[in-house]
Amino acid sequence: MSTKDPKDTVRVALLGCGTVGGEVARLLTEQAGELAARAGARLEIAGIAVRRPDKHPELPQELLTADVTGLVTRDDVDVVVELVGGIEPVRGWLLDALKAGKSVVTANKALLADHSAELFEAADASGVDLYFEAAVAGAIPLLRPLRESLAGDRITRVMGIVNGTTNFILSAMDATGAGYAETLDEASRLGYAEADPTADVDGYDAASKAAILASLAFHTRVTAADVHREGIADVTASDIAAARSLGRTVKLLCICERVTDEDGVESVAVRVHPVMIPLSHQLSGVNGAFNAVYVEADAAGELMFYGQGAGGAPTASAVLGDLVAVARNLVLGGRGPRESAHAALPVRPMGQTPTRYHLSLYVADVAGVLAQVAQVFADHGVSIAAVRQSDSKGSASLVVITHLATDAALKSTVDQIAKLDVVHEVVSVMRVEGEDQ
Amino acid sequence: MSTKDPKDTVRVALLGCGTVGGEVARLLTEQAGELAARAGARLEIAGIAVRRPDKHPELPQELLTADVTGLVTRDDVDVVVELVGGIEPVRGWLLDALKAGKSVVTANKALLADHSAELFEAADASGVDLYFEAAVAGAIPLLRPLRESLAGDRITRVMGIVNGTTNFILSAMDATGAGYAETLDEASRLGYAEADPTADVDGYDAASKAAILASLAFHTRVTAADVHREGIADVTASDIAAARSLGRTVKLLCICERVTDEDGVESVAVRVHPVMIPLSHQLSGVNGAFNAVYVEADAAGELMFYGQGAGGAPTASAVLGDLVAVARNLVLGGRGPRESAHAALPVRPMGQTPTRYHLSLYVADVAGVLAQVAQVFADHGVSIAAVRQSDSKGSASLVVITHLATDAALKSTVDQIAKLDVVHEVVSVMRVEGEDQ
Missing domain, CATH: 3.30.70.260 (ACT domain)
Structure with a gap:
């Protein structure tokens, strides 16, 4: 465990400087005074790792490097913020960072969904923090409430719209009566769908998020492979019309449930698929690129969290919240939440x-x-x-x-x-x- | 500052054992194993202060006491959970507790709205925690997101339905077309309004919550006296009908805003009054005893938090979340968020x-x-x-x-x-x- 004296500057290594990274860099500079007041220390960019430093004339050249491993293990770096995405080589970089005693803030849902156990172990071994609020539902403060605010409650169900692209497409199909293929084309044209929309429309993105949510909600390791996944490619105009005629609408939901069978044995069921929900349900009014997650807990009852699930600034907001938490822990001592997998419930097959x-x-x-x-x-x-x-x-x-x-x-x-x-x-x-x- | 060794038991003094206190005591016992796994230490009730110990045959007699000051300063107590409510004598008790090095978890909105500065100072002097998630919007994880998740963002507006009684009455007036007086009678009969409903219907309860929300959102000390307050007693069936005919509905909202005048000078405006909002607005669908709070921030954009704002179990859920946080800090070291009043913006008069x-x-x-x-x-x-x-x-x-x-x-x-x-x-x-x- 790296022991650090209370300090007045927390130095941040930024991996990736695209839409979100650019916003994080901007806010770290523009809001420096505010952030220092909240964190108890100045937050300073120690370096920015990008694939091609020569392609970023807009960034301070002296901060840029293509040597990620060098940056994340550098002595003067306290925190690594990872906004590259994807599993490899990011996994290795973050393990190097954690082993070198750096706290990590990441927005990487795919990595967290499959490798959180390994990452948490490395963080524990070094006594540092691992935060990832931005990995699910962008700007919506959701993981912190699940990990901390509801820590005294028993969550029974988490159900949410966690993918903006598919929600935009289904909202548009509902509004226009058009079919899936032509609505996807329209979404691509408007920039709401990627050139290769597979990760979104086939539900991979939502499944990663479902795995993360289920792990936190049920204190059980759930990976993307445990999630039953169906995308929206088979949703037809007839499905939407049928839903409408019954006072319902179609949404792609991730659903994480605690299921108790007749013998009282508990398990968790985690799935992503299109669903008909009544127009009277809170989630039915969540349209376009917005996200919303509905939580049921024994004592708290029904809760809903709503907001922007993607985009540079919203995601940067979540990253900065995590960064302030890490900085506070470095200044005051203490640790953020660790992996909580003590319940270790079995995952129920979809059938x-x-x-x-x-x-x-x-x-x-x-x-x-x-x-x-x-x-x-x-x-x-x-x-x-x-x-x-x-x-x-x-x-x-x-x-x-x-x-x-x-x-x-x-x-x-x-x-x-x-x-x-x-x-x-x-x-x-x-x-x-x-x-x- | 009291220095404590990492410990395996955190001992809790409970002040008050009514609806919420009873639920907290029940959950501390029933969920003991789960809570210990999450907190990293067993949570144990050290004592329960009630006015008349002989009136509580349902509670373990050896834990009961009427000597609050004695209990909150006892050597074996680590955390004081206050669920009595009201300003005096609770203020004195909690200051005694904080000065004695006990962390405090409270649901007391009136106290927080008027005396948070003094309480935070005492907590700081002793290096202990002050948590109060349950003071605003019951079970909804709201203060933690404002204090922590959005710590890297700039909040511009918080607007919410934070009083269940008035929301129930206005929802019923909207549904039935009935007038205020007869709807209030009905609400009293159904148990949705207190025998003396003044604190709710005249907006005092909402004003306390508005003061707390504005303080956290704008890093500025705002007390209940700074909040412009109008209740719902003057809302007529005509007002509701007029709203309805315009595609709007009437809600009692607390509105906390950052206002920038022509000279670029910032101030905060905080108010509670009935408001017409369009039926298309997220808050318009929040009916009955539910609460919801809408937040706008520069980077995060629009967020909404929805859930049960009152009741024994929901409030207990928020209290237990805080209790787990305090216990974790006692076990791992570290501190919860301190008062954040560095912005010290002026409060703008309603006019x-x-x-x-x-x-x-x-x-x-x-x-x-x-x-x-x-x-x-x-x-x-x-x-x-x-x-x-x-x-x-x-x-x-x-x-x-x-x-x-x-x-x-x-x-x-x-x-x-x-x-x-x-x-x-x-x-x-x-x-x-x-x-x-």
Whole structure:
């Protein structure tokens, strides 16, 4: 453990100087007086690592370096702020930094989702801090409340909109009635989707965040591989229309739950997929690039956190909050929260996770169709919550919403219903959340 | 400063054992293992101070005492949790505790609003912690984000629904169309209003919370006396109906703003009063006994925090979060946030605070009325944003919404308009927030 005297200057190594890094550098300079008053020490940039120093004429040249390992282990560096992203080579850099006794502030969700145990161990061994508020939901103070404010409570559920790109696309599909492909094109044109949107639209980004949230909420190591993940590429205009006609909307949610089975055994279920939620639910009004996370805890009840989930300035705000916390700890002594994995609950597979389905079908307009469909549900032990039938030109529309059942039972129910002769088309299948059961 | 060895047990003195205290005691016992894992030390109740120990057969008798000063200065006590409320004699008890080197966790908004400087000084002198998350918005993790997560950002505005009783009454008036007095009776009957509802309905409770929020947000000492306060007793069914007809609703808000005048001089304006906000605004959907606080910061942008603002379990959740933080500091060393009053901005009087008014009038149905009314606005330098006129049986209805002007200018404009011969009745006057200007 590196022992440092209380100090009046905390020196920061910045890795990466893109949109977020640039904002962090700007705010560190412009708000220097304010930050010093809050941190109890001046925050000073000791160096900035960028791939090509010659490509950054806008930055003070004497601070720039391409030698990341050299910078993060330099004697005069106290804190490393990592804004490069991706797993390798960042993982090695941060382990080097932590082993050299530097605290780390990072916005790297992919790294945290898969390697937080290793990083926390290195931080512990050196007695330094690891903060990562900006890794989930950008500017929204969310990880600190989960790790600290709710430390005396028992969280049962975390459910959130944590990816702005997919939320923008689904909001736009809902507003215009357009299909997925053309809305994605529009989002790309407007700069709301990356040139390669895979990480967002296929749910990888949200799954990383879900892993981080579940780990903190349930004191259990959850990695991205533990998260059941479905993206939004299969959401159709029909799905959105079906939701709308039922007073619901479609969102890509990350859902982290504590599940207790009949024998009282606890596990956690963590998933990312499109969901129908009622328009009356707090999360339904979260549109465009905004993020929001809904938390349920035994004592606190329902909580919601809302704000900007991405962007240079919002993310920089979260990074600076962490940086002030690290600086305060260096000045006053003390440590930020350590890994909390003492509960070590098992992760429940998706098939055994309780969910509810909405199913919208075109069926033959003949007597006895509902009876046939209902029998399939009964055969799989799935209980029906509501049914709506309506006729239209020779074919009838049938909408079913189920009670809770295991996802596997629901899936095989739908598979078998699709094979019934009387079923002309499965218009929409979607999981349902956020309503009374 | 009291120096303590790292320890495996943190001993808690509980002052008051009503609804919240009872929940805290229950959770300390039931969640003992979990709390110990999170705090790094066992949390143990050292004693419970109640006025009449003989009236609490449900509590362990050996822990009870009526001697508060004796308890809070006892050698084996590490932390004092205060849930009695009110200013005296609690102020003296907590100063005694802090001077004796005990950290303090309190939910006491009235005390914090008026005496935080003195309490923080005592905490600093002893090198101990003062936490008070439960004092504002119950279970909602709000003060920690303001004090810590946003420590690197510049907050420009905090606007919130922080009193559940008044929000319940206004929500019910909006839903039923009933008047204030009868809705208050109903709220009392249902247990949503105290027998003496003054502190809630006259805005004292919200004003204390506003003072605390403004102090933290603007790094400036703001007391309850600095807060302009108007309650909801004058809100009429007509006001609510007028709001509804304009796509707005009425909420009692606390509004804390950073105001920069033409010369670039900064000040803070802090106020509690009924406000019309558009139905599209995030805060408009916060109904019943829920609380929500909306924060704007330079880098983070818009944030909102939502949850239960009162009640035994939710408040206990916030208290326990603080208690875990204090315990961690005792175990690991380090300190919680200290008073941050370095900005020391002046408080702006209400008359000089920029606001916007909505004004609804019955006027004579003759030509030139709008011209006369508009002239009064012009005479006071108040610019009109929108006007709506409609006729009904000999009298006409005129609705005016202004641009921003000082509250004093708006007030004298309304006073003079009320005296015009052509104005039959001032139906509703209310400030407007949360829309584009």
